[in-house]
Amino acid sequence: MIDLRSVSRIYRRGADEVHALERVSLHIPAARFVALMGPSGSGKSTLLNILAGLDRPSDGEVVVAGQRLNDLDEDELAAFRARHVGFVFQFFNLIPVLSALENVELPLLLTHLGKAERRERAATALRIVGLAERAGHSPGQLSGGEQQRVAIARALVSDPEIIVADEPTGDLDAKNAEDTLALLRTLKQEFGKTVVMVTHDPRAEKYVDLVHHLDKGVLFETREGGAAAAGGQP
Amino acid sequence: MIRFLPLIWRNLGRNKVRSSLTGAAIALAIALVCVLRTMPAGLDNFLSTLAKNTRISVHNEAGIVYPLPYSYLQKVRSVPGVVEATTWTWFGGAFEEEKGVTFPNFAVDAETIGAVYEDLGIAPEQLETFRRQRDATLVGRLTLQKYGWKIGDRITLKSTVFPVDLELQIVGEIPAAVDPRAWLQREYLSQALEAQGVSFDLVNMIWARVDDADRVNEVMRTIDELFRNSEAETASETEKSFFGNLFGNLQGFVTVILMVTGMVTLCIVFIAANTASMSIRERVGEIAVMKALGFRWRALFGMLVLEAALLATLAGAAGTVITLGLAQALKSVAGFSPQLGPLASFVVTNAMLVEGLFLACFIGIVSGLVPAFGASRRSVAATLREIF
Numbered sequence: 014m015i016d017l018r019s020v021s022r023i024y025r026r027g028a029d030e031v032h033a034l035e036r037v038s039l040h041i042p043a044a045r046f047v048a049l050m051g052p053s054g055s056g057k058s059t060l061l062n063i064l065a066g067l068d069r070p071s072d073g074e075v076v077v078a079g080q081r082l083n084d085l086d087e088d089e090l091a092a093f094r095a096r097h098v099g100f101v102f103q104f105f106n107l108i109p110v111l112s113a114l115e116n117v118e119l120p121l122l123l124t125h126l127g128k129a130e131r132r133e134r135a136a137t138a139l140r141i142v143g144l145a146e147r148a149g150h151s152p153g154q155l156s157g158g159e160q161q162r163v164a165i166a167r168a169l170v171s172d173p174e175i176i177v178a179d180e181p182t183g184d185l186d187a188k189n190a191e192d193t194l195a196l197l198r199t200l201k202q203e204f205g206k207t208v209v210m211v212t213h214d215p216r217a218e219k220y221v222d223l224v225h226h227l228d229k230g231v232l233f234e235t236r237e238g239g240a241a242a243a244g245g246q247p
Numbered sequence: 248m249i250r251f252l253p254l255i256w257r258n259l260g261r262n263k264v265r266s267s268l269t270g271a272a273i274a275l276a277i278a279l280v281c282v283l284r285t286m287p288a289g290l291d292n293f294l295s296t297l298a299k300n301t302r303i304s305v306h307n308e309a310g311i312v313y314p315l316p317y318s319y320l321q322k323v324r325s326v327p328g329v330v331e332a333t334t335w336t337w338f339g340g341a342f343e344e345e346k347g348v349t350f351p352n353f354a355v356d357a358e359t360i361g362a363v364y365e366d367l368g369i370a371p372e373q374l375e376t377f378r379r380q381r382d383a384t385l386v387g388r389l390t391l392q393k394y395g396w397k398i399g400d401r402i403t404l405k406s407t408v409f410p411v412d413l414e415l416q417i418v419g420e421i422p423a424a425v426d427p428r429a430w431l432q433r434e435y436l437s438q439a440l441e442a443q444g445v446s447f448d449l450v451n452m453i454w455a456r457v458d459d460a461d462r463v464n465e466v467m468r469t470i471d472e473l474f475r476n477s478e479a480e481t482a483s484e485t486e487k488s489f490f491g492n493l494f495g496n497l498q499g500f501v502t503v504i505l506m507v508t509g510m511v512t513l514c515i516v517f518i519a520a521n522t523a524s525m526s527i528r529e530r531v532g533e534i535a536v537m538k539a540l541g542f543r544w545r546a547l548f549g550m551l552v553l554e555a556a557l558l559a560t561l562a563g564a565a566g567t568v569i570t571l572g573l574a575q576a577l578k579s580v581a582g583f584s585p586q587l588g589p590l591a592s593f594v595v596t597n598a599m600l601v602e603g604l605f606l607a608c609f610i611g612i613v614s615g616l617v618p619a620f621g622a623s624r625r626s627v628a629a630t631l632r633e634i635f
Contacts, residue, residue: 058631058632059628062627062628062631065539067539067627067628067631068626068627068628087543087544088543091538091541091542091543091544092541092543094539094540094541095540095541095542096541100536100539100540102536102631106532106533106536108254108257108533109261110254110257110258110260110261111254111257115253119254119537119540120540120541122250122251122254123540123541123542128250167540179631
């Protein structure tokens with residue numbers, strides 16, 4: 014599903030070069046829940062951005078869902094993301110002037126679906142995350158945990174193969190963090206999604222199949238997560 | 248883009264105070280521009296509606312303040328090609344003495360004025376009453392509206408030229424919307440002056456109507472030739488040329504007005520651009536998220552520009568409504584201004600309002616272009632790194 018071959022990413026910061034990733038190779042099979050872990054500045058978010066088509070490697074090859082992302086221009090990358098990738102961010106990033114249902118509907122505006130069909134799918138996604146009754150509420154009227162579930166419904170609504178989550182529990186309390194991790198696990202278990210998550214949260218390890226550890230831009234360890242060890246159950 | 252309209256609309260309401268204040272600034276600017284535009288348009292309209300190329304003015308070659316002998320009238324009438332001729336003499340009557348002359352008024356020949364000005368659309372029965380009734384006056388619609396006068400009202404004008412006050416009865420209307428002038432009988436003025444022992448045998452100018460536009464130049468040459476080497480040589484010109492020259496000094500005003508209009512537009516572009524960039528800067532995170540979700544930069548660029556254009560166009564619509572009210576108020580306060588002439592007619596046309604709307608839309612588009620381009624082209628990864 015996701016193949017990174019000797020991927021490097023170098024940023025320019027003034028006259029200096031920052032080596033965010035150093036020849037990282039990684040294979041993530043379909044329908045796995047994977048965590049990218051490591052200290053701040055280890056390059057895990059950069060890696061996530063590259064495999065999600067948000068950023069380009071300075072060197073190396075990125076193949077996701079059968080497409081070589083190195084060959085795609087900006088518009089093609091946007092189309093790739095709309096079709097294949099759902100995003101969940103740390104701070105939810107919902108549009109405050111839209112209701113929960115409208116926020117979930119947002120990615121569907123890029124499809125050819127009619128309004129009724131879009132609404133129907135958005136309502137279904139909200140039902141999956143357990144927020145059907147909160148559809149008409151604006152983000153400001155929802156708790157942090159609820160907002161993150163709306164964000165997960167938004168990531169899910171266009172039925173992408175891959176869901177990437179950047180610190181999805183970083184702004185949540187313990188209870189909501191556990192709920193969010195469980196929900197992401199459900200997406201993998203019940204809907205066959207490939208979920209790639211960047212996290213610092215040690216609780217995440219028991220929900221994922223694989224943990225990749227990065228430090229200073231280098232992938233130095235890959236091991237099974239708690240879910241794999243428990244036969245697929247956290 | 249249509250499916251994004253609800254989102255664009257919601258974004259307009261995101262910061263209601265800021266949107267309202269920007270909208271108010273644009274609305275007032277559009278109203279100001281439209282009202283200013285009525286001024287040069289008033290001059291053009293005056294010349295095109297009231298001035299004809301088949302009517303010629305015969306005045307003293309030295310200038311219109313120098314009179315001509317009244318006896319010239321008969322000679323002008325006898326020139327081949329002249330259908331009819333009449334005289335104008337500046338009465339300079341003030342209705343409210345302390346305000347001076349607030350509308351132009353002339354003593355004219357009641358017998359012939361109708362034939363020379365047949366195109367003005369004055370009702371025949373009103374012209375007939377004017378001809379028969381010695382103290383009659385015909386008043387332009389602009390002045391009737393300004394003072395709230397109606398036919399049958401009696402008014403007194405105190406002349407600033409002659410030592411007489413004349414009591415007059417309004418018997419009819421000069422119906423053009425931009426016409427401020429009033430006519431009274433020359434005979435009435437003559438009798439009033441004779442009663443005070445003042446002889447009255449001069450005119451300021453003679454107006455003649457020519458039967459054929461192709462003969463106008465020939466008729467003007469003939470008239471001027473007729474009075475060559477006389478005590479008062481004449482200079483003839485068409486009515487359009489006469490008023491064009493008369494109001495020529497207003498062209499400077501017009502230039503200033505156009506410059507002010509341009510500056511106001513530029514100012515409001517900067518204000519609107521500042522608002523657009525503030526509004527967009529607050530949303531760079533959201534815009535980055537939308538790009539991450541798969542929105543292409545052109546779609547985001549279009550949405551942001553459309554948002555600025557929509558706000559400006561709605562404000563422009565409000566501005567056109569303000570224009571109508573403001574022009575009406577100015578018209579009732581100012582009416583004819585001796586200093587501004589037809590510039591102060593404040594007649595708003597549909598074309599001006601449509602232009603105002605387009606200008607508002609243009610302001611919105613221009614103000615949104617730069618911030619929208621910057622935000623929509625920004626790298627998603629870089630933005631997410633900076634913001635989150």
